[in-house]
Amino acid sequence: MNAANAPAVDTHCPYCALQCGMGLRPVERGSGAPDGPGVTVVERTAFPVNRGALCGKGRTAAELLVSGARLTSPLVRDPATGELAPATWDEALDRVADGLRRAGAEHGRDAVGVFGGGGLTNEKAYALGKFARVVLGTSQIDYNGRFCMSSAAAAHARAFGLDRGLPFPLADVARTGCVILVGSNLAETMPPALRYLTELRENGGRLIVVDPRRTRTAEQADLHLAPRPGTDLALALGLLHLVVAEGRTDEEFIAARTDGWDEARAAAMAHWPEMVERITGIPVPDLRAAVRMFCDAESSMVLTARGPEQQAKGTDTVGAWINLCLATGRAGRELSGYGCLTGQGNGQGGREHGQKADQLPGYRKLDDPAARRHVAQVWDVDPDALPGPGRSAYELLDALGGEIRALLLMGSNPVVSAPRAAHVEERIRSLDFLAVADVVLSETAALADVVLPVAQWAEETGTTTNLEGRVLLRRRALDPPPGVRTDLEVLGALAARLGREKGFPADPEEVFDELRRASAGGPADYSGITYRRIAAEDGVFWPCPELPEEAGAHPGTPRLFLERFATPDGRARFVPVVHRPAAEEPDEAYPVLLTTGRVLAQYQSGAQTRRVAELNAAAPGPFVELHPHLAERLGIADGELVAVESRRGRAAAPARVTAAIRPDTVFMPFHWPGPGRANTLTNPALDPTSRMPEFKVCAVRLERAQQVERA
Ligand code: SF4
Secondary structure (H helix, E strand, O other), X not given: OOHHHOOOEEEEOOOOOOOOEEEEEEOOOOOOOOOOOOEEEEEOOOOOOOOOOOOHHHHOHHHHHHOOOEOOOOEEEOOOOOOEEEOXXXXXXXXXXXXXXXXXXXXXXXXXXXXXXOOOOHHHHHHHHHHHHHHHOXXXXXXXXXXXXXXXXXXXXXXXXXXXXXXXXXXXXXXXXXXXXXXXXXXXXXXXXXXXXXXXXXXXXXXXEEOOEOOOOHHHOOEEEXXXXXXXXXXXXXXXXXXXXXXXXXXXXXXXXXXXXXXXXXXXXXXXXXXXXXXXXXXXHHHHXXXXXXXXXXXXXXXXXXXXXXXXXXXXXXXXXXXXXXHOOOOOEOOEEEEEOOOXXXXXXXXXXXXXXXXXXXXXXXXXHHHHHHHHHHHOOOHHHOOOOOOOHHHHHHOEOOOEOEEEEEOOOHHHHOOOHHHHHHHHHOXXXXXXXXXXXXXXXXXXXXXXXXXXXXXXXXXXXXXXXXXEEEOOOOOOOOOOEOHHHHHHHHHHHOOOOOOOOOOHHHHHHHHHHHHOOOOOOOOOOXXXXXXXXXXXXXXXXXXXXXXXXOOOOOOOOOOOOOOOOOOEEOOOOOOOOOOOOOOOOOOEEEEEEOOOOOOOOOOOHHHOHHHHHHOOOXXXXXXXXXXXXXXXXXXXXXXXXXXXXXXXXXXXXXXXXXXXXEEEEOOOOHHXXXXXXXXXXXXXXXXXXXXXXXXXXXXXXXXXXXX
C-alpha cells in the first residue's frame, strides 16, 4: 500500500492531560521526506474529547522523533575525563545496577531513590513502583506529579472518599449553568478544551474566572476575579459566607448527603466580605455577583487547577471550593460538581498505580495491611517485605547526597521543574550515583553518571488516563531508532541484573494485565478494562471492575458520586478550613509577589518542546510580566532585562509590561533553564497534607539587570 493511503494509527498526544486523540500516518521514506519522522500527525475527529482539534504542541509532536537532540546510544561518564561518552547497553546497564546495588549495600536500602514522572504510561508507572519496592526494596520513590495536582487529590479524597480529577466527562462542562474556573489558563495550557467554555456560554451558561492575571481565558469570562496570589482560600470562604448570609444554601442536600456542615459554616462565617475584600483585593460587589451567578444557575461547577493547588495551603484551598459546592448542593448531581484539571499527560494514571510515595496500585494505601497483602500476592512477595511510605518529591530531592546516595530517574527534569531549583541541582550533583532514562539530554540527564536513551510515545504502546479518568490506549506507530530501548525493557534488564529474572516483562499489555489484577477491588479498579475494550470504545472510565462472565462487562463509570460518595457511609465530608497567609509574604526586603506558570508553546520543563523549532520560535525564552505602574516605579521599560531575586536566588529575563497583571505581582513562566529559570526563585514550603510545594506565590524584589545576566 502507498504510504499516503495507509491508514493512520489511532493514538494520543504525548503532552498534557487532555490526551487529545490524533492519528499517525506513515510517510514513505525517500519520497520527499527522507529524514522525516516516518509518521505525520493527522486529525482524529472521532475521538470525543478534542474532536480533531490539536494545539501546536500536539500538531508538532512527531518532530521530536527525529530531532538531532535525540539520544540514540547510552552514555556513561568516563571517570578519567569526567565526560559522558557513548557506551554499549550492557556496559550502561551494568553500571546502573552496580551503582544502585552499591548504594544500598553501603548505606541501606533507603539510600537508593527512584523519581518518576506524570508523563509515564500506566504500565511504566506501575512497573517503576514495583521495581522500587520489590527489586530495590526502597521506600524512597515519588514523582513529579506531586508538584502538579496532589493538593486537589488530597482534598478530593478527604471530602468525597476518592480522587478522580474530573468526576464527570469534560463535555458536561458545556451543559452546566455556571462554571467557576480557579487558577487555570486553559486557553494556553489546553486550547482544545476551551471550546467547552465557549459552548457553555453559547448555551446561556456563565463563566467566572479566578486568576491574578487577565489571561486569554479570563478574557472569555462573564466575570474575572483577580485575587492577590495566595488568597484563593479567603476568596472561597468569602463566597461561602455570602451564600449562607443570602440564604442560598441547599439544606435538603446538606442533610441528606453530607456531614460536618456546622463546623465548616462556622469557619466560613468568620470570613466576612469586607475582610475578604481586604485580603484578596476583590471588591465586595464582585463577590456578590459571583455568588448570584453560581447560585442562580440550576447546575454549577467549580474547576480548579494549579493556581489554588500549588500553595502551602493548597489542600485546604481546594477544600474550601469543595465546601462551596457541597453547601449549595452542587456536587454528586448531574452537571454539577467539583473537578480538578490535571496537568501532565498521565498525571491522573501516574498517581494511581504506585509511583507515589504512599501508594500501591489501584490507588491503594501503602500503610493499609489488606492492600499490602493483595498487592504482595500479585507480586509474589511477602507483604512484610514491602517497604512503608517514603518521602514526598521535594523532600526526596532535598535528601539527595545526604540519606539518599543513588537515584534512578525516569521521565522528569527536576533541575528545571523543581522548586528552589538551584538547591535541588546542587543536591543532585552531590549524589554518589545518578542514572537517568530520557529521550534527550535534559538538564538533569546532563548531570548523570549513566544516561539511558528510551523510546518515545509513538514508538511504544501503553495506556494513559486522562483528566476525566478515561483510560486510553496509545499505540505504537513505528519502531524506535536503533540503539533505543523502552522504559519497560530497561526496568526488566535492571531487575534481572539485580537478581529478579521474572516479573518485569517488556510487553506493555502483559504489564497492564498484571496492573488490572493488582488494582482489582481497589479505589481505582481497572480490572474490567482491557486493551481490546479501550480500542473498541475509545476509552473506558474507571472504576471498571471485572464482573462474572454471566453479568457481562462493567460499563465503566463516566460520572461518579451520583448515588453516593465514596466514603464508607456514602456521605460527603465538609472540612472546616480558615484562611492563612502564604508561607512567604512580601516585606520591605522583598516587596513584590511572584507567581509562575506556563505558556502556550512550551510544556513543563521544556525538555521536549524547546527542541521543536516551531514551538521554540513561538516561545523562545523566559520573560517577566509586570504591570506598567510597577515598571514605572522601578524604571524598567518593556523588553529591558529585569533581575528578579528571592531568598533562594536570582533570575533575569526581559520585561513584558502589561496591564493584564496586578500591580503587586509579577509572573514568570517556568519552562527554561539557565539565568531565566523561574524555579530558582520559588519557595519549597510544603502543604502539610499533600506535601505539594508553593510554586504559585513567593516574595521577590526586582531591578534593572546587568546585560551580563543574559548569558
Ligand atoms: Fe496535546 Fe494537550 Fe495540546 Fe491536546 S491540548 S494537543 S493533549 S498538548
